[in-house]
Amino acid sequence: MGLQLFNSLTSRAEAFVPLTSGPVRMYSCGPTVYSQAHLGNLRAYLFSDVLRRTLQWSGYAVESVVNITDVGHTVGESDLGEDKIEAAARRELRSVRELTDHYTELFRQDLATLNVLPATHQPRASDYVPQMVEFARVLDERGYTYRLPSGLYFDTSLDPDYGLLAKAKAGLVEQRDLGEEGKRHPADFAVWRSDTPDERRVMRWDSPWGPGVPGWHLECSVMSLALLGSPFDLHTGGVDHREIHHVNEMAQSAAYLGIPAADWVRTWMHNEFLLSGGQKISKSAGRMPLLSDVAAAGLDPMAFRYLVLTAHYRRQLNFTEAGLRGAATALGRLRTRVPAGAPLVGTTFDEIAGTLSPAGREWLTRIDTALTDDLNTPRALAEVTTMLRSDLDPAEQRTVALAADTVLGLGLAGPADAVVAGDAGPTVPDGMLEQDVAAIEELVARRQEARAARDFAEADRVRDELHELGVEVTDTPDGPRWTVTGGS
Template sequence: MADGAPITLYNSLTRQAEPLRPLVPGEVGVYTCGPTVYSYAHLGNMRPYVFSDTLRRVLEWKGLRVRQVVNITDVGHTVGETDLGEDKVEAAARRELKSVREVTAHYTAAYLHDIARLNVRTPSDLPRASDYVPQMLDFARTLDERGYTYRIDSGLYFDTARSPGYGTLAQISMEGQREGARLETVPGKRNKADFAVWRTEAPGQRRVMRWDSPWGPGVPGWHLECSVMSIDLLGRHFDIHTGGVDHREIHHVNEIAQSEAYLESDRPWVTHWLHNEFVLLRNRKVAKSEGGAPLLQDLVDDGLHPLAYRYFLLTATYRSQLELTDAAVRGASSALRRLAGRAQALRPLPDVPTLTAAAAAMTTEAGRAALRRLDEALSDDLNTPRALADLNTAARGDDLPDTDLATLLAAADTVLGLSLDELHPADLDGRADVSTVDEQLRDRLAQREDARKRRDWPESDRIRDEIAEAGWRVVDTPEGPVLEPLR
């Protein structure tokens, strides 16, 4: 039990689940594509960080030492993710009538505040792209000297024809990538898939952020920063690179091409590529480009605890699309409230930071079996919905003695990050689905619904008042009635 189940992760590079075999025994290097700090991170943006945090928690719980790097993009990312567009940060500074430094400082602080509210652990390293421009210049110079790049009026471009495996991650042919509709047409490019390593200023243009280079003053291409910072902080080769599935087609493909050209190694640059799917809103991905993307603060303003959103994200595997609805998030809030209430009766929960410690604390075979199920679920490509289902079953039942249930809740909290040892049920949203109240109240709510269907409004109102006397307010939603405690 000490070692637990073997960890398997779905590798986007091979499109199959593979066992994790760290390059350095006992240690894992993880790079997570971080935010571009030109606006507030929306709820869809939060999923990659909850996912990568859960990954890190599981690895550490299994006894591995993890170094996780999350970059802060404060230069180089253009509007529309093109090679010729305006830098997103500069556009935001112009729009808000602020300096670039003010914009990046504000939105970096907002991002860090939001991930802290979601109980995402601070990464080992949070490098800023602007601090790494000298290293990016050296990296680009090496590529240029080795013949992997060519210069045109708009900058220094990587020649994808020099990358034999280009497009493997996205599983598209070189020809398909060259003709891809998403790719920008830039005068002078040899191949449509070629991308800017360095973007020079156009004649008569002077960027707010600019550095001198052998190819003219300008800024690094967006893809360059992740290669340079990850190699500097994690080594020439490392174990895991994570990010949203939207990065799998171009951004990560370009990272691989330039990094493997720089390294000139016969080994893959990164062993495992892990990508989380989108959060959907009305069947479309939650994105700034779609307009009206909700923020974490919007949920808080609506009476929900931030950790209800974390729980909501954990109800699906990270590789599954997840539809964002009010009912789904409130359902997650109700489920988290029930777990927090169960944990409250057993506090303080024991300190079991690892699987080994949790196994040693179990006193019965039933407790050890429950812990094995938790381990097996999380070791199987982070199957958090299965882990939550097993945990809720154990919390509702009476198969485990209190000491073992407390240990199980503590172990699950270590990997799922729900603050079960601290979260008070009253801190969570006041609404509840009818499964959280006693049977008599559920019956009365069903009778009210029946009266409403019969259009017996006096009877419906009478039952509503009766429910209110019991301390609950009926809230009718498109998904059905929910109950809100009167305070």
């Protein structure tokens, strides 16, 4: 069937067909660098990394953009109010540039730690403000905007497709806060925010509408146009962007280019939230686990990547310490199962499949089928685990595992050290065979993977299988503990 991707614009999985014969062009909304990215933020970049790796696995070259928002994003996500960057700089007693450089570097370090491939381009919004002014000027000349004391606003009523991506135009408009007196319609948004008489921002640029700063939505339209051209293949981001930010990007870009809104980007893809206690992880809610917290808990940070891959990107994932510890144990076990041997030769499915026996190609095809079915990483992980327990030749087991890892990015050729610090291990009877312990731990890990993916029916099935073997599992804050109590 080839690569199938779920398109938020059409609400269905579609065969991926590049727009041109050149590299696939892909834009991913980057962070606002006023604080450190939390684990919920990082899920978006793990998703886009798997997407990029899957494209490359399928034989495509990829040109990717992940922007750095260092201006224009207001506190509270509205068109009015203080810029998040300036507020944070005052709070931390840093200059704006010191603050943004610091958090940009931390963001890059987190991505490197999680084995996320570096983007082809990582532009800073502040470097593109002159192009943003010109973009807004064109919109103004064409009659898509109107002026208020607070800035230049886009008139959403002039876009017949406004809200198409969110699938809720009427409801979307009704739910917006007017924010600024004088707005013609609730959903209208600022493309330029002008200084008021009693306000002087640290970051400000001259414009035909007075000194000020660009609206937050403007930057992605301008930078994608400058770096990828138009139209382009893929635009990704968190599911929260689908409702407003991406809707506004689409509206202003279509108006600027003079094309239907749906023609700007071929495929839109959005990852679901990471949850904590059933609620979205967010800075405003005070739930902000960081990647550094994972290492501080004595775990390999790559355990977080493994945990994220146990759930499909379009499903919400509840983050718990127990789930993370289970992921760390499962990752360590997976690494130990990969036979030693030669490095991988080839980077795409076709290149690697040609080096394998019919049995090896069959396993590789099963993994490819999972990955190209809208990035089904939970199924791909299950196929890799099952393959490593099969009777496939060890040298081919290694080849297939490392081939899958070109997409999964888990470092399966690396050391099997993703373990819990101070883990006392299970309680087992004296004389129990090592292979029996390994089999039980494999089942315990499968139960944790199912729980992390919120597949509770599978978790219960594995628990019953353990019970039949006389194994009781206790879930603790430090992860699952098992004890052999006797057979049934």
